[in-house]
Amino acid sequence: MSESWPKRTLQEDVLARAAEDWVYASELLWVVRSHGIPDAEHARLAAIGLVAGLVAEGLVVLGDVTRGGHRPWDLSPEASVLRAASDWLSQADPVVGIGDVFWLATTPAGQAIGEAVWAREVQT
DSSP states (O other): OOTTSOOOOHHHHHHHHHHHSOEEHHHHHHHHHHTTOOSHHHHHHHHHHHHHHHHHTTSEEEEEEETTEEEEOSSOHHHHHHHHHHHHHTSSSSOOOTTSSOEEEEOHHHHHHHHHHHHHHHHO
């Protein structure tokens, strides 16, 4: 992203990334840290809150990635957020491996926002 482009909100940054590929927990942590929360533990808590909001708004779903692609968890949105939070907080280190804890994928509404972010940046 060039300095001349409009800054992305945290939500826009996550949705733009997820519009191109699924996002894993540590990538989300990096995004939150790059938006001004340098402490990894605080960033993890902020990332969990961000995921909760994105799920509640119907913009992303949580799940696993298999050979067949992203497979959403067979849970309610609330239960999926609780599972992700519990699994991530049970890890001593906020920085987890690729695919550990969860993968998030956009819903059609989240995909549209992510693509709009990329389109806006291409035009700028």
